[in-house]
Amino acid sequence: MPESSALHIRLPLLLAGVLALGMFIGQKLPRYDGHLWIAPAGYRLSPVGGPIEEILRYVQARYVDSVNTADLEERVARDLLARLDPHSTYISPEELSQEEEMMSGSFEGIGIEFLIVNDTIQVVAAIAGGPSERAGILPGDKIVTVNDSVVAGVKISSADVVRRLRGPQGSTVRVGVLRGRERRLRQFTIARDLIPVHSVDAAYPLGDKIGYIKINRFSATTQQEFMEALQRLTQEQGARHLVLDLRGNPGGYLTEATDLLSQFFPKGKLLVYTEGRAEQRQEYKSHGRAHFDIDGIAVLVDEGSASASEIVAGALQDHDRAWIIGRRTFGKGLVQTQYPLSNGGALRLTTARYFTPSGRCIQRAYKDNPHYEEELEHRSVNGELTDSSALRLADTTPYFTGAGRKVYGGGGILPDVFIPLDTSYLNDYYLAVSPHLSAFCAQWLEQQPPLPKFADAVAFVRGYDLPPNAAQQLAEYAAAQGVAFDRQRWEHCRAELQRQIKAQIARQLFQNEGFYRVLNEDDPAIAKAVRLLQTQPLPNAQREARQ
Secondary structure, eight states: OOOOHHHHHHHHHHHHHHHHHHHHHHSSEEEEEEEEEEEEEEESSSTTTTHHHHHHHHHHOSSSSOOOHHHHHHHHHHHHHTTTOTTTTEEEEHHHHHHHHHHHHHHEEEOOEEEETTTTEEEEEEEEHHHHHHOOOOOOOOOOEEEEOOSSSSOOOOHHHHHOOOOOOTEEEEEEEETTHHHHHHHHEEEOEEOOOOOOOEEEEEEEEEEEHHHHBBBBTTHHHHHHHHHHHIIITOOOOOOETTTTTOOOOOOHHHHHHHGSEEEEEEEEEEEOSSSEEEEEEEOOOOOSSSOEEEEOTTTTTOOOHHHHHHHHHTTTTTTTSSOOOOOOOOOEEEEOTTTTTTTEEEEEEOOOOOOOOOOOOOOTTTTTTTTTHHHHHHHTTTTTGGGOSSOOOEOOTTTTEEEOSSSSSOSEEEOOOTTTOOOHHHHGGGGGGHHHHHHHHHHHHHOOSSSHHHHHHHHOOOOHHHHHHHHHHEEEEEEOOOOOHHHHHHHHHHHHHHHHHHHHHHHHHHHHHHHHHOHHHHHHHHHHHHHHHSTTTTTTTTT
């Protein structure tokens, strides 16, 4: 058959096949009826990303109302991770920026702590050595203008204050300040600088050869700050024993905790280890670089001490190196690894558990535990915060310290010495008034005659008597802010409110050292720590692990 004849026969068949294929494909594509797209059964936008990604894309493309896709994605991510465990979480770009700033140990700004009192920015403290202190800003100063814009009486928010005052290192900001009863603005041009965010709140001598260090978190600079504080206490003030206050410390970087622990142990001592389904056992041991001689140690903990705080307490307890004093710790034994996300946020995913040297995992049960998020309230209701015998261990498996003392896991670090929570003043009225303490004290100081001059915080604590009607004035201030006065409950908490007012005044005059000196003056945990360090610096293996 001639080639041209064969082509004439095959060409119609080829065209018919193409047409049939086109009709078949057309049946599988979405059909448009003039009003809406109707996707046939089995139709998929894309197999990439799985059903969650597909659902979000359908919602974005076809949902009846407009939606904020980013907000929807964030909600889905948070809900998904919440179903895994309480500590895996999604961190938005804004949250990540704030947290990195807090944990990095510094930010760029003018270096003040402030409150908004009566719609006016009032300086609580100028950070020592910072640009505001160098420029002459004082506690109590009221910032009225920023770069010639009025910021008083305009309902400014704390976030807006931060936005206006922070900025790149070396840039300048001009502030107009009212001081005391002056009526004329003082003008200050302040060059922004790198401002430290301290994790060591206070460090001072408690008594004969005993030093006190309060750590609020384990950030990137904690080890450095701790060693600097320890140097002052040991070399300049002769401390041989240490009270380490980790109450309310939520944790932070694991390596900062293990670096701190290395001060107290010889090289190679196991401090903590981690292990998970996809993570092999990783041990953290002491590097043995102890620069200062410390004999006895007392660690103060409570229900707010978590994570890295528990690592420190657990290692010191397991090796019989310190007294653990206070109440059962939070019970967080899960390790999170942080992964960056394309939107600038991060995924913080639980990848392992950590174990103390004796093998304890102190993570509280979270699956099928309705009390996990309300743990503090649960402990209060069952009486554990005021009576150690009310504690019911979730895990009664005994572990043993190096000296043979029994210790337990499964819910936190149990103290060697129990200190009950003082609930005598805790009532609804106290809780309602407490948030107004700082603002009241800032205003109260301004209205009082000048206080006597005190050489230091010690002289203030010993020599200053707060007017007996201060708590009544606080109640009147709180009432003006909408807190109804309750005389019966106020009588129960009046003494504590007086103490808190004095502490706040001490903080404005002598920063954190003054604040903690006042609060620690009659603290039963501090008193017990001092007595133990003076009489029995290390735990006795022959005694019961808990008292």
